[in-house]
Every structure is written in structure tokens, then in C-alpha cells.
Amino acid sequence: MSSFVPSHLKPYDALTKFIGTRPLEGKTALITGAGRGVGEHIARAIVSAGASRVGIVGRDKTRIETARDRFAAAFPTTEFEAFSADITDEDAFVAIFATFGVPDILINNAGHFPDTAPFVKQDLKSWWSGFEINILGTANVTQKFLQALAASPRAGQTGEKAVVLNVSSMAAHMRFPLTAWSGYNGSKMGQARIFESLRFEHPDVRFINIHPGQIESDGFTASGAPLPPDGMTDGGMAGQFYAWAATKEADFLSGRFAWAEWDIEELKAKKDEILEKDLLLMTVDGFERGF
Numbered sequence: 684m685s686s687f688v689p690s691h692l693k694p695y696d697a698l699t700k701f702i703g704t705r706p707l708e709g710k711t712a713l714i715t716g717a718g719r720g721v722g723e724h725i726a727r728a729i730v731s732a733g734a735s736r737v738g739i740v741g742r743d744k745t746r747i748e749t750a751r752d753r754f755a756a757a758f759p760t761t762e763f764e765a766f767s768a769d770i771t772d773e774d775a776f777v778a779i780f781a782t783f784g785v786p787d788i789l790i791n792n793a794g795h796f797p798d799t800a801p802f803v804k805q806d807l808k809s810w811w812s813g814f815e816i817n818i819l820g821t822a823n824v825t826q827k828f829l830q831a832l833a834a835s836p837r838a839g840q841t842g843e844k845a846v847v848l849n850v851s852s853m854a855a856h857m858r859f860p861l862t863a864w865s866g867y868n869g870s871k872m873g874q875a876r877i878f879e880s881l882r883f884e885h886p887d888v889r890f891i892n893i894h895p896g897q898i899e900s901d902g903f904t905a906s907g908a909p910l911p912p913d914g915m916t917d918g919g920m921a922g923q924f925y926a927w928a929a930t931k932e933a934d935f936l937s938g939r940f941a942w943a944e945w946d947i948e949e950l951k952a953k954k955d956e957i958l959e960k961d962l963l964l965m966t967v968d969g970f971e972r973g974f
């Protein structure tokens with residue numbers, strides 16, 4: 684598959700070494716859907732990069748508390764807090780930010796693969812539930828975070844921008860010749876556009892949409908997605924990319940879309956081109972510019 688810059692499916696030196704320098708030392712992070720799958724990989728990488736306190740959220744209380752205990756055993760010097768909540772629940776996230784405090788890094792990972800059949804055969808209520816989780820849920824968590832940030836400006840305290848990373852998907856922008864993906868593609872594209880728009884309202888926050896790669900998880904298996912011809916992406920490497928994206932090095936990607944498989948050194952080498960040509964945004968091919 685073609686790529687914006689050379690890419691990887693497995694951990695590579697430049698990224699692993701950078702995470703080893705603990706560039707997120709002392710930072711706090713809240714990660715939704717971190718009890719399993721992609722979210723668990725991201726949580727582990729964020730902690731390996733130095734985060735000192737990490738909140739994890741999921742609907743299933745037993746699963747999220749078991750994950751917290753697993754993380755605490757693996758990373759005894761890091762503080763973990765587990766919250767059982769649905770990301771569409773407004774009151775729950777007001778309470779979570781009040782209890783946890785305003786994190787330096789928010790990672791919107793919780794998501795749903797809503798499709799099970801071609802569009803004409805879909806149960807629309809089930810199809811729509813994916814939009815509710817992927818769009819409304821992500822918007823809810825992000826809005827409650829931004830409201831909490833306004834009341835207690837984290838960026839001002841640390842001298843660094845707050846960070847919001849969206850675990851997006853290639854489905855947001857790739858042209859799949861596949862049936863049964865209308866709900867997932869549509870919801871992930873809407874989610875990405877929301878982040879692009881928010882960057883204008885909040886220049887003090889770094890929003891980045893990131894496709895994690897194709898990673899073994901309960902959700903991936905249930906989605907029935909075809910296996911990629913080049914093989915699956917290593918979840919640990921994908922997690923490291925999100926940790927990198929939470930550092931100042933990735934500031935040039937603010938409001939943009941990246942893939943976790945992209946080589947960070949190659950990507951940084953394209954920084955000027957990305958900014959000058961205003962690349963890595965959602966668009967209509969052949970009609971790139973608005974006004």
C-alpha cells in the first residue's frame with residue numbers, strides 16, 4: 684500500500700529510542716477504552732514514555748478495574764485510576780474530570796465498528812449506535828475536557844499545549860472497494876472533521892487524528908475486516924506513535940491526520956512541506972482549496 688512517508692509494521696529504533704528518553708515524564712493522561720485492544724497498547728506506551736498518572740475509562744467495570752490492576756502491577760511507579768462510564772454520558776465525564784483533574788493528554792480511543800451487513804440490510808438503530816459512540820461520544824469527552832481546561836488551564840500551568848489525540852481510522856479517508864462499511868467510514872470521517880474544526884477554536888490545544896494501523900483486537904475481529912496483505916500492525920509500535928504524537932515534536936501535525944505506521948523521522952523531515960502546502964487534511968480530491 685502506498686504511504687505518505689516510508690512506514691513500519693513493527694517497532695523500529697528511532698521511535699523506540701525516543702520513547703525510552705521518557706519525553707512525557709510527569710505528564711497526566713486520560714485514555715478512553717483502555718481496558719483492551721488499541722487503547723491498552725496506547726496506555727502502556729504513554730506510561731513507558733514517562734506519564735506519572737493515567738486514567739483509563741471503559742463501560743465494563745470489571746474489565747476496566749482488572750486492566751487498572753494489570754497496569755499497576757506492570758508499572759508500579761505510575762498511578763492508575765479506573766473509571767467505568769459510557770463516553771456518551773455527559774454527567775459522567777463532568778465527574779471524571781472533576782475527580783481526576785484536567786489531564787495534560789486526552790486520548791479518545793473508545794470506538795465502535797457499527798457495520799455488520801450492506802447498508803440496505805442494516806438495522807438502522809444499530810448502524811446509528813456507531814455514530815453515537817464514535818461521534819457523539821468523542822465529542823462529549825472532548826467538550827467536557829475543554830470545559831474543564833478552560834476552568835483550570837493546564838496549558839498555562841505547564842507552559843505546553845494540552846493534547847487531544849483521536850484514534851481515528853484509515854476508514855475516514857481511504858477509498859475501500861468494500862461493502863458493509865458505510866457506518867464506520869462515515870462516523871470516522873465525521874469525527875476527524877470535528878477535530879480539524881476544533882483546532883481553530885482552540886489554538887492552545889494540539890488535536891491530531893491518527894489511524895493506528897490494523898491491530899488485533901476484539902473489535903477488529905468482530906468487524907470482519909479483511910486481513911491486510913502486508914500483515915497486521917504491531918500494537919506496541921502503534922502505541923509508541925501516539926506517545927510521540929503527545930510530545931512537542933509533533934506540534935506541526937496539529938489539526939491534521941497521520942498514520943501510526945509512518946516513520947517519525949521521515950515525517951519530521953516533511954514538516955515544512957506539510958505546513959506550507961497545508962497537507963494531511965480531509966478534502967475532496969481535485970478541489971483542495973476552499974477560500
Ligand SMILES: NC(=O)c1ccc[n+]([C@@H]2O[C@H](COP(=O)([O-])OP(=O)(O)OC[C@H]3O[C@@H](n4cnc5c(N)ncnc54)[C@H](OP(=O)(O)O)[C@@H]3O)[C@@H](O)[C@H]2O)c1
Pocket residue numbers: 715716717718719720721722740741742743744746747768769770771792793794795796816820850851852853894895896897898899900901902903
Ligand atoms: N483494531 C484496529 O485495527 C483499528 C483500526 C483502525 C481504528 N481503530 C480504532 O481504534 C479504537 C479501538 O478499537 P479496538 O480495535 O481496540 O476495539 P475494541 O477491541 O472493540 O475495543 C474498544 C474499546 O472501547 C471501549 N468502548 C467502546 N464503546 C464505548 C463506550 N460507549 N464508552 C466507553 N468505552 C467504550 C471498550 O470497552 P468497554 O466495552 O468495556 O466499554 C473497549 O475498551 C476504535 O476507535 C477503533 O475505531 C481500530
